[in-house]
Amino acid sequence: MTGAPTSAFLDIRAVAKSFGGNQVLEDVSVQIAPGEIVGLLGPNGSGKSTLLNIVTGFTPADAGTVHFDGQRIDGVAAHRIVRTGMARTFQLPSMPTKMSVMEVAMAAATAHHGVFDTLLGTAGARATERLARDKAERLLHELLLTPVRDLPAAAISGGQKKLLGIVCALMAEPRMLLLDEPTAGVHPNLRRDIVAALQRLNAQGMTLVIVEHDMHFIRDVCTRCVVLDRGHIVASCRPDELSSNERVLQAYLGTAGTQPLATESA
Amino acid sequence: MFDFFISTLTIAGIYGLMALGLNLQAGVAGLLNFGHIAFAGIGAYATGIAVQAGWSPLAGAAIGMLAAMLLGWCIARLGRQLGADYWGIATLAIAEILRTIATNEDWLTGGANGISGIASLFDGLGRPWSALAFLALVLGAVAAFALLARRLANGRFGRALRLMREEPQLAVCMGYDLRQLKSHAIMTGAAVTALGGSLYAHYMSFAGPDYMVASETFLLWTMLMIGGLGNTAGVLVGVVLVQAAYALVPFAKDYFHFSSDLAGALRLGLIGAILLGCLLWRNQGLVPEKLRKMP
Numbered sequence: 001m002t003g004a005p006t007s008a009f010l011d012i013r014a015v016a017k018s019f020g021g022n023q024v025l026e027d028v029s030v031q032i033a034p035g036e037i038v039g040l041l042g043p044n045g046s047g048k049s050t051l052l053n054i055v056t057g058f059t060p061a062d063a064g065t066v067h068f069d070g071q072r073i074d075g076v077a078a079h080r081i082v083r084t085g086m087a088r089t090f091q092l093p094s095m096p097t098k099m100s101v102m103e104v105a106m107a108a109a110t111a112h113h114g115v116f117d118t119l120l121g122t123a124g125a126r127a128t129e130r131l132a133r134d135k136a137e138r139l140l141h142e143l144l145l146t147p148v149r150d151l152p153a154a155a156i157s158g159g160q161k162k163l164l165g166i167v168c169a170l171m172a173e174p175r176m177l178l179l180d181e182p183t184a185g186v187h188p189n190l191r192r193d194i195v196a197a198l199q200r201l202n203a204q205g206m207t208l209v210i211v212e213h214d215m216h217f218i219r220d221v222c223t224r225c226v227v228l229d230r231g232h233i234v235a236s237c238r239p240d241e242l243s244s245n246e247r248v249l250q251a252y253l254g255t256a257g258t259q260p261l262a263t264e265s266a
Numbered sequence: 267m268f269d270f271f272i273s274t275l276t277i278a279g280i281y282g283l284m285a286l287g288l289n290l291q292a293g294v295a296g297l298l299n300f301g302h303i304a305f306a307g308i309g310a311y312a313t314g315i316a317v318q319a320g321w322s323p324l325a326g327a328a329i330g331m332l333a334a335m336l337l338g339w340c341i342a343r344l345g346r347q348l349g350a351d352y353w354g355i356a357t358l359a360i361a362e363i364l365r366t367i368a369t370n371e372d373w374l375t376g377g378a379n380g381i382s383g384i385a386s387l388f389d390g391l392g393r394p395w396s397a398l399a400f401l402a403l404v405l406g407a408v409a410a411f412a413l414l415a416r417r418l419a420n421g422r423f424g425r426a427l428r429l430m431r432e433e434p435q436l437a438v439c440m441g442y443d444l445r446q447l448k449s450h451a452i453m454t455g456a457a458v459t460a461l462g463g464s465l466y467a468h469y470m471s472f473a474g475p476d477y478m479v480a481s482e483t484f485l486l487w488t489m490l491m492i493g494g495l496g497n498t499a500g501v502l503v504g505v506v507l508v509q510a511a512y513a514l515v516p517f518a519k520d521y522f523h524f525s526s527d528l529a530g531a532l533r534l535g536l537i538g539a540i541l542l543g544c545l546l547w548r549n550q551g552l553v554p555e556k557l558r559k560m561p
Contacts, residue, residue: 098557
């Protein structure tokens with residue numbers, strides 16, 4: 001199982017994780033091809049967010065390997081994984097109070113200039129600043145945040161914070177983007193815009209992994225679904241096959257002989 | 267009177283340098299450094315030792331700044347496994363350890379007697395002019411560092427530091443190496459502060475372990491809290507206010523015929539009252555950090 005990586009873009013193999021005796025993930029393997037939009041589903045406490053955290057380096061796995069584009073990334077620091085071209089957003093993004101929306105977006109720019117360029121205000125420093133500003137401006141516009149660009153980032157609505165999280169992720173021009181519930185708590189109109197934005201990004205070649213509960217969203221956006229239940233992969237299928245998949249129904253609705261959902265907690 | 271005024275301003279300027287250094291760490295990067303005065307002490311001792319060995323004041327200052335940056339690097343690495351508050355306590359401990367070393371290693375630091383007879387810089391100019399030239403040097407350094415600090419805080423580096431201060435997880439998501447940011451912020455602040463310490467050693471012609479007492483760090487913190495953490499202009503306002511409160515007490519003492527003991531207590535009480543007032547009514551300081559407008 002843990003042999004050489006396959007040609008998959010993201011290759012998760014036999015990953016396991018437990019928190020204080022609570023086995024959250026057990027022998028989880030997922031392969032994702034370039035250009036896919038994969039929906040990661042599962043009831044609360046099924047281990048979706050933990051899997052996302054392991055892939056992005058925020059939580060170390062107990063066992064298993066993760067390869068991204070042929071490179072092994074398990075055990076690599078989170079900030080280095082970002083630099084390999086994998087960005088993520090958070091389920092409940094929290095934003096700084098003393099920085100404007102525009103400043104937060106600009107902070108995510110990856111173009112570098114040296115400290116001495118900043119101190120001396122050289123042409124090089126001004127050029128990278130201008131590039132960052134233009135890019136931030138464009139992405140804020142695309143995700144409808146231009147009206148709030150000068151507000152403190154902590155003062156915008158929860159839905160707008162999610163959009164800002166996506167803007168920040170996109171500033172680095174990632175090849176793969178992992179989104180944790182991008183539309184939960186977002187106004188339906190805005191949801192449509194997010195769907196459109198994600199499909200546009202995918203058309204440009206970006207691979208997407210989306211943790212989501214909203215079935216409409218899954219059906220509209222995803223090309224494949226991976227369903228987790230109590231730390232195990234129980235299904236990997238097309239979105240339209242979900243409703244006829246016995247194990248998925250079992251995971252979500254609970255049937256005789258399995259534990260009901262209500263007793264699970266993350 | 268004139269001499270007193272010049273001397274108060276000079277000392278205020280030196281504190282200003284140290285406070286700017288602390289602000290970069292505590293105000294911009296949100297690092298609870300409670301051992302900041304150690305950097306100033308290192309600057310002062312490096313100057314004392316270098317000048318005694320016959321080196322130029324410039325070399326002394328440079329050695330002090332480099333040594334302080336090295337210490338800053340070590341302190342930043344030290345906090346790897348520590349929470350922010352525990353790290354703050356560790357910095358306090360390190361400053362105290364260094365002060366104890368300075369008190370006891372007579373061969374290097376002159377022990378409790380310190381290093382005296384450090385040449386002041388402009389003695390050749392004669393009585394009022396030497397003090398004025400030194401004041402000009404100090405204020406020039408403060409102005410230069412205030413400008414650079416503002417530029418740094420508003421630029422890419424400052425944005426990263428402020429993001430680390432408020433939302434470290436988001437900063438990691440953007441690919442920032444928090445440990446590196448932390449060490450760069452501390453090393454930059456350490457260098458400025460060591461320069462302040464070096465100038466202080468020249469000004470007092472002396473470097474001693476008393477320069478490194480913890481209360482000096484807290485005095486700098488008080489200046490920052492009163493003026494406004496994270497705002498360069500606010501820091502300078504805080505420095506001037508605290509220095510003014512210090513300088514006014516001797517006049518009040520003469521006017522109201524206090525005893526010296528009472529004057530000393532009054533000095534501390536006054537600072538405490540200003541700090542308390544600020545915390546109660548202006549908890550962001552007199553000149554709070556503002557949202558930076560992006561063009």
